[in-house]
Amino acid sequence: MQRCHVTGSTVATQKAAGLTGFSLLTVTPVGGGGELVAVDLVGAGEGDMVLVAMGGAARETDQTRGVPTDAAVVAIVDPSR
Template identity: 40%
Template sequence: MILGRVVGNVVSTMKKKELDKYKLFLIESLHPKLGKNREVFVALDLVGAGIGDCVLVVKGSQAQHVFQEKTPADAAIVGIVDTVNTIDPKIF
């Protein structure tokens, strides 16, 4: 999974109906070393995250396991992160 921060949201009225009941959050991946090349993508929210939250995101077909029906989405927020403990502060 990817650690990321919710940095915004996307509004799309003309979209596949299966996406209607989810918030479309803009996520910036948290990778200190990648600096300006951090990945920016859109994920559906499944745990009630909010703007600014540090989150855990599952990507690809494994994201399907959080949806009740077949959903055309390849990224889903599956956790809100409380703390990240690392042996090397330079990593995070």
């Protein structure tokens, strides 16, 4: 997975049927690489540090099986103390 900062969200009225109902988060990988848009599976929001699963991994959950997404927010990283 990639550690990413959630930087915002994306609104798309016109989309493939399978994407309906998902929150689409804009995320930026901490390890470098450009901005991505990922479906949210854990209730993350702007400012959170999250883990994003890419590729087929994004579809290995009950919510996302068969959904045309290549990225999913699968965890919120605990703030370090």
